[in-house]
Amino acid sequence: MRTLLHAGWTVRAASRTDEVDAVVPATVPGCVHTDLLAAGLIPDPYLDENEAAVAWIGRTDWRYETTFQWQPAGDDRVDLVCDGLDTVATVEVNGVVVGETRNMHRGYRFDVRQTLRPGANRLAITFGSPISFAEQLREKLGARPGGDRFPYNFIRKMACNFGWDWGPELVTAGIWRPIALESWSTARLASVRPLVTVEGNRGLVAVHVEVESDEAVPVVVRVADQVVEATVRTEGVIEVVVENPRLWWPRGYGEQPLYPLRVEIPGHDSYQTEIGFRTVRLDTTPDDIGTAFTFVVNDVPVFARGVNWIPDDCFPHRVDRERYERRLGQATDAGVNLVRVWGGGIFESDDFYQTCDRAGILVWQDFLFACAAYPEEEPIRGEVIAEAREAVTRLCPHPSLVLWNGNNENIWGYYDWGWREKLGDRTWGLGYYLDILPKIVAELDPTRPYCAGSPWSLSTDIYPNDPDHGCMHIWDVWNQRDYTGYLDYVPRFASEFGFQGPPRWSTLTRAVHDRPLTPYGPEMVAHQKAQDGMAKIDRSLTEHFGVPAAMDDWFWAAQLNQARALSLGIEHFRSWAPRCAGTVVWQLNDCWPVTSWAVVDGDGGRKPAWYALKHAYADRLVTVQARDGGLAVVIVNDTAQAWEDTVSVRRMSFEGKVLAEQDLTLSVGERKTALLAVSDRLSEPADPSGELLVVESSAGRACWFFRPDKDLSLPVDRYDVSSSTMAGGYRVSVTARSLLRDVAVLADRVAVDAEVDDMLVTLLPGETVMFEVRTAVDLDPALLTGPTVVRTANQLVSGG
Template sequence: MPVRPLHTGWTLRAIGAPEDAPVPASVPGCVHTDLLAAGRIPDPFLDDNEERLHWIGRTAWLYETTFDAPPAAADADRVQLVAEGLDTVATVVLNDVELGRTANMHRGYRFDVRDLLRPTGNRLSVRFDSAYDYAEGVRDALGARPNAYPEPFQYIRKMACNFGWDWGPTVVTAGIWQPIGLHAWSVARLAEVRPLVTVDGTTGRVEVHVTVQRAQGRPLTLTAAVGEHTATVEVPAGATGAVVAVEVPDVRLWWPRGHGGQHRYDLAVTLEGERWERRIGFRTVELDTTPDADGTPFTLRVNGTPVFVRGVNWIPDDAFVTRVDRARYAERIGQAVAAGVNYLRVWGGGRYESDDFYDLADELGVLVGQDFLFACAAYPEEDPIGSEVAAEAREQVVRLMPHPSLVMWVGNNENIWGYHDWGWPEELAGRTWGLGYYLGVLPGVVAAADPTRPYWPGSPWSGREDLHPNDPAHGTMHIWDVWNREDYRHYGTYRPRFVAEFGFQAPPAFATLRRAVSDEPLTPSSPGIAHHQKAGGGNEKLARGLEGHFPPPETFDDWHWATQLNQARAIGFGVAHFRSLRPLCMGTIVWQLNDNWPVTSWSAIDGDGRRKPLWHALRRVYAERFATLQPRDGAPALVAVNDSAAPWLASFDVRRLSFGGDPRAKATLTVDVPPGAAVTVPLPADLVTPDDPAAELVVADTADAERALWLFAEDVDLAYPAPAADVAVAPAADGVAVRVTARTLLRDLTLFPDRLDPAASVDRQLVTLLPGESATFAVTGPPALAALPPAAWSAAPVLRTANDLVR
């Protein structure tokens, strides 16, 4: 019998609070969203409301409902209350009998309730005690340990970023955050199903390991089917485990996007009428870390083919994760795919992502690396944390292992690095800090439960304990000195094997800011803008990042445009450099794809789902076929990068031009780029030797990739012309088409239609036009856009160029 949901009739109230009248509760859900729906609190995402709502995380809460027993319960051998996720410190009571207590958001629980059920009027309650009280109690019992923020998140198995981060609000949630219901069953049930999916030549094999919970001891029949291929075994009387294997001849492989199709098969496992179903994919995955002359590579191979990781880091898409449904996952992952992304790293301060997330990644061919949930802190290894970690890891590995998109488990985010470089040993004074998890418990769980996937102890990690964990020459690394201290051109000094984190900040879209912040006037340091900047010294670093590139902005609109443009430039510069190093470097994972509320951050897509200019920069530098002009031996050279599965024979028209469009030199270059390769071609001397470095550029055009540019100086030192263009607007089926014809050089031409209507968006940004060239921008939005005159589209703050910022 399937689980019967118990999702209706719930109420919620505070325990011991002056105003403790109950409100309707949504299940799954959380306290904050229920209080918001009931009008009890203001929106925590607006202005500084968050600051006045911290009491919610310090309060105990009670969920209650009543229900009638399902008819099947009367005849079942067992009836269990199934709680798939409780956030976090919960006491579960049925008909005044305590069923159990929990303290882990990342696990599910079952409670036997058959003998407690009444035919009608059953009362179920779940009390949630303060996560703060619990965590601070564990801290006091086990001893304080260092972390990156003044919050006790490492002392409780709960989503760490609920306690705030340098991009997120402090909203310490509580609630029944996953489905809850009754499961009535007889004889036996499938307690655990672990399909080990492998490929040998053209034959796929699924070895299904099951754990059986019994109510009767008689023999059982276990069947596994992959399409029309079936295998059956008998589970002997009293046995609680079994293995059944199915072979699939002439199997069609699952490939990451760009390398082949995403073929999947239906797997069904049945036991005594209970049926477990998932979609699986046949593929192999391995990490190549064989030492070479340059150090230790980090190359992901799928079906034997090396894949350059064009990745982004993923955080929970909402601070209140129960608001993220399948449609929202589809939108966000679709945005990633449209930007050329082929890899999502699920960051260790969030959650083990949902099956919807992974199913969409399977469908779209997006590779996923899942961090175990440890981030930026020293974690105690003693109980009550240690045993919870082991149980949580096993449950989540088993839950996610059917997904072919999952290609890597990673032990933690920055904790091994933190121990080495952030002064932890002195503060720890010999106390445990998590290394036993990363080098012992977690690899042990993966090896025992899911040996088909690689495990990597941390991000970053260099492969051996005797190496610094963030050594560029070995394994994976994070680059944060650029954002914190250095000019973004410093990316060009690195020769990494794999960059798993690097990022640069910018504010969200103007419409997103304006919805969240009511400051009048808006300034970079006005109270609401400052509250929605969570990074220490964030605005100062934004200003420092502009130095040497643009003059200090004089208005808010110029600050907003300059910082967004600089973010796009910085990350574009870094990715282009790292991709040009292939095969020395085999992956970049940009921090970060998304936000969990409206905020100034490192994201490419802001908290309202709007694409920042960075997204458009990523689409260019993450294209499968990509051309870039890179410094080689003191002069720019053409680098053509081919991540596709087919060879690329490209003809490049390379020109040195004045800003007025006058030709200075030109050449036609033919470049033959094999699949999975980068080819560097030096340019003739006359192309790279300017007559006037402040007023010339090199462009490289080809039919198969976007234009590559080389400027001989930074913007602040360039003699940009005052931008001039002709703008024409025509109605389109879902908005308007805006055609811009350049009368001067227009560098990084960008339209911001959300300045005209918050519902409007544009298909592309950051387009550089030479005099006489045109570009058409497809603007999607309400019909009223078509009634706006061309003048509304032709000036700041709607139409912007880099020229605007240098006067």
């Protein structure tokens, strides 16, 4: 029997602090920051410059306490089960220390039967300062590169708690996952690990079970639905065969049937999950270019239209199933079929992976190592092994999970970031990535591929971020140069690349209150964590629009610039399929309101870049690309049906006059890419600053401009706009009286909850587009037609 112990908790500082001297109610699951915030003892760390005002919390020890009732019921064992303690914890029951923990990423179980007493029992958990613990271990083991201010590589805790180039320094402590008493007799299921394979028309499930009992007596373990059972003393395997199972597919490739699996020790314990039947492998076949990196599901190569996932909140206990569903729904609505769970965060809750199972989203799962050299000595080594074994066992039932990845950027860092000179002969984590972790995966989950890192060239003999081998990260673009630098790369698989832009206006102005509001105000800068981030945005704006002086225009230009960067990069990489087999944009989401690479901001709103992602990740993509000294129309058909079409290509003046035209016959097979050459009379404009190519197909329109916006003669934007009510919101109609580039309706400037169905639409003179705005707010429709709401690229370069 499982009894949650979530009621009646309090928290207080357990070490000297001048900030708080009070016992306050605590929420479990939760953390000290949210408890202090609920008690009104700290300001909201997500607002203004409050992050700095709460920095003392991570330097303080905290004590959580509660009282619970318990009566003996004749059970052989009573365990205190802690699913998540963050992080350096001492656990006491009735004043007796029953356990200590040093790892946020794993659960713990303590036998408390002899410590409990009938009636009231006192449970206390004291959390030591994570910063102090990590600093002390660094002194013991020797410093290693990684972490700007805090040695997060010396503690098994969510690394981005200590600050990142998109995240604040909010170093948490607390009971962040459920805590319960579990009473049992005779035996219990210590672990269940179903490994699913497919051979021909048969689905095979090897159910690995471990049984715990006080006397290691044999017990019957049954896979209930199949009525298959075995007698197990400590561990065993029950094999189940399913004839002609329906296969699980990634979204866009088929359906996602799931099968219930129940394992039980009759009368004592049970385990339930869902499984899916599919095969997955990572094709890393050498070829005449280098080494492939292609996901193959059910023997079908899959182009990964991916996004990187970070923790959706600095306080992850606040992320529930509904929030996972909403955020991952935003991913699928944008055409995403793969999410990479980045290694500086957490192993997400089962709700995350179950949502991916149902949605057909492939999951690339990093082990939790990021951007640092990690010691391989004890006590870190033992914790790494324990957490990896627990994570693999817990997550292996999920058909969406298709890759275990050793680390984020650590092998690359060793080669490129000056680590070798700093490390000398000290360990830095390579033994984890090339030995310990692949052995754990091979032992516990041989049904899935393992990759040593991201980026990784698949060989210690090849530079780890080589574009021709394996997966690569592209960060010289953004850090050193403009996004047109993407055109210099044809990666086999781009597992990280991205460009920054500010959050929605409503998110920005909720969190930042500089007066006047400027890109370089103190609160604005506090919500920009990238080194020289605002300067890098301005550098890129200079290449395309110039840097607007007015904040409203700078804001729109920076958002549009991020969207343009993603469009250019993704369309370029997709145009090289199957040589390039995937793109994983950095990043889908934010954990707080911030200027960052995310396409969904910290308040959950879709930035213009989200709409760019949706367009670039369309099942059928038509894009104009430079090829062999000229231009080509590249057709990407990522569907299961062949595509026959006639593609119209027109070179037009900005006034709408057709200057040259060409019809191209399109015939491209399923999951194929085709290239159609554009004739010189279309690709060589008479007036590069006043002409464009317009490509029309059944999949939509693609436009090509021959110069950056600042060098175009874009007209002052002239248009008619009107707004009217509809069920659930409003319609905004825009009719072009001049060429309009990248029309957007920034509806959240009028209503915080407002979402627009589309954005970044280019109109020729005389054309009309209808936007649908969904909002629960009753407002004057005319507000949606205002000059800071309806935006175009023209406004940034023409004085419109």
